[in-house]
Amino acid sequence: MIAHQLQLGLAGFPTAVRPMLSSMTGAPFAAPEYLFEVKWSGRRCLLIKDPTGTVRLQDGALGDLTNSFPELAEAAADLEPGTILDGELVVTDSEGRPKEGLILARMHGHGSDRPTAFLAFDILYSANKPLLRQPLIRRKARLRRAVPEGKHLLVPDHIEADGVELFDACLEKGLEGIVAKHLQSPYVPGQRSPFWLTVDAVQREDFIVVGATPGDPFGALLVAYYELGQLLPAGAVAGGFEAGELAEIASTLDRLRSSHCALVPAPTFTGPVNWCRPEMVVRVRYSEWAPDGTIRFPIFEQVRSETPPHECVRRRPRVVLENRARPDSPAYSLTTFPF
Numbered sequence: 001m002i003a004h005q006l007q008l009g010l011a012g013f014p015t016a017v018r019p020m021l022s023s024m025t026g027a028p029f030a031a032p033e034y035l036f037e038v039k040w041s042g043r044r045c046l047l048i049k050d051p052t053g054t055v056r057l058q059d060g061a062l063g064d065l066t067n068s069f070p071e072l073a074e075a076a077a078d079l080e081p082g083t084i085l086d087g088e089l090v091v092t093d094s095e096g097r098p099k100e101g102l103i104l105a106r107m108h109g110h111g112s113d114r115p116t117a118f119l120a121f122d123i124l125y126s127a128n129k130p131l132l133r134q135p136l137i138r139r140k141a142r143l144r145r146a147v148p149e150g151k152h153l154l155v156p157d158h159i160e161a162d163g164v165e166l167f168d169a170c171l172e173k174g175l176e177g178i179v180a181k182h183l184q185s186p187y188v189p190g191q192r193s194p195f196w197l198t199v200d201a202v203q204r205e206d207f208i209v210v211g212a213t214p215g216d217p218f219g220a221l222l223v224a225y226y227e228l229g230q231l232l233p234a235g236a237v238a239g240g241f242e243a244g245e246l247a248e249i250a251s252t253l254d255r256l257r258s259s260h261c262a263l264v265p266a267p268t269f270t271g272p273v274n275w276c277r278p279e280m281v282v283r284v285r286y287s288e289w290a291p292d293g294t295i296r297f298p299i300f301e302q303v304r305s306e307t308p309p310h311e312c313v314r315r316r317p318r319v320v321l322e323n324r325a326r327p328d329s330p331a332y333s334l335t336t337f338p339f
Contacts, residue, residue: 013051013128016062018190019044019086020122022179024315025197028167033183035136036163037121037156038334039176039198041098042090043306047118047153049076049083051128057089057118061306065089068107072118075152082128083146086187087120100283101242101302108244119156120147124187135184157334163199166334170201177201203295204285205315206307207234209253210262211275217250221300222273223284224263226313233267235294237284240301249303252280281307289314 045065048056055073057065066073069089079085091102092115102114123143124132131139140158147155159166160183167178177200185195205225213219213236220238224231241249256276261267281304286295 013082013125014084015048015050016058017046017048017084017124018062019046019060020187020189020196021192022196022198023192023194025180025199028164028178028199029180030162030164031180032161034163034180035140035158035160035183036166037158037179037181038166038170039179039200040088040090040119040156041100041176042088042119043100043103045087045089045118046124047072047076047079047085047087047120049079049081051082053081055079059089059306061308063306065107068109069116071116071152075118075150078148080127080146083126084124085118085120085143085147086122086124087118089116089118091116104302105244110244117152117154119154121156121158122187123147124189132187132189135186136181137183139187159334167199167201169334175201202285203288204283204301206281206283206304206312207237208278208309208312209256209276209280209282210278211273212253213269214272214274217246218253218274221249221282223282223298224278224312226310231263231278232293232314233263235296235298237282237298237300240285240299245300245303249280252303256280278309281305281309281312 044060046058048058050056055066055076057069057072059065072089089103090098091106093099093102106112106114106116120143122136123139123146124130126142126146131142143155147153149155163178163180170177177198180197180199182195185193207223207225208231209221210224210231211222213222220236222236223234225234226232253274253276256279258275258277261275262278283301283304284295284298285301286298288296290296
């Protein structure tokens with residue numbers, strides 16, 4: 001299975017890798033066999049320095065972001081050739097908080113003055129040697145030795161055993177949430193692992209756009225998700241769009257325009273709808289799921305070009321029993337952004 005997620009070249013060193021994915025869980029928990037990390041608001045990427053010394057920044061869809069973030073290629077100059085790091089690409093706003101939308105702005109040539117960093121939380125290859133089958137706790141130790149930290153390349157801290165207080169700290173500071181990782185977990189590229197668990201402090205998911213109501217340039221996006229192979233409506237998203245995003249989304253809607261509704265049966269609307277092929281994916285923040293299967297108070301966050309439509313499913317949380325947090329937990333210090 002691993003070979004299907006690696007594109008091998010350069011004497012067995014992969015030229016592209018799909019990152020390992022986490023599963024969702026419904027509550028923070030404490031367990032001695034897990035470590036816990038802050039989930040920062042950015043874009044999941046791999047920083048690859050091949051055996052020839054060439055550096056490439058690759059996102060989860062195997063897209064090349066190197067030219068958009070030249071400072072990260074420079075920061076990797078001291079990495080040993082034959083290294084692959086997994087981490088989060090982050091760009092901060094004027095208040096020093098990571099904001100995912102600023103990454104898209106950089107990709108379009110704007111905001112080059114905003115602070116940018118790659119937060120490395122795993123290492124897949126070191127000195128051309130694969131570390132995928134080694135347990136996470138050993139990879140973490142290797143990561144610390146391999147990464148010369150600087151302004152743009154950092155290794156965030158984590159805590160072991162106790163994730164409850166860290167989750168509470170993330171709630172207080174308005175952060176994304178936490179990720180729990182089993183200490184003995186191997187790295188399985190491109191697979192969603194039950195040994196990595198995400199606990200979201202806010203509700204957000206990726207949805208497929210199936211149409212839009214009329215407007216200038218459109219009114220609201222009609223979004224949907226897959227469940228048991230069927231495409232189901234999730235509601236209409238009318239808020240959260242930045243001025244610079246509207247034209248790009250409208251252009252994509254025009255390109256995907258269709259005379260047929262992708263939902264079967266097609267829902268009934270009181271006004272006209274411009275349907276489109278179910279190919280554009282957007283991330284939406286919302287308060288909760290309503291009993292009718294739609295989302296309440298949806299807010300658009302960004303277009304998710306790296307997410308394939310078939311992955312837009314309603315993820316029903318797997319509940320883990322919560323334990324008491326240790327009173328001496330260093331959790332709160334981890335929620336301070338490291339640069």
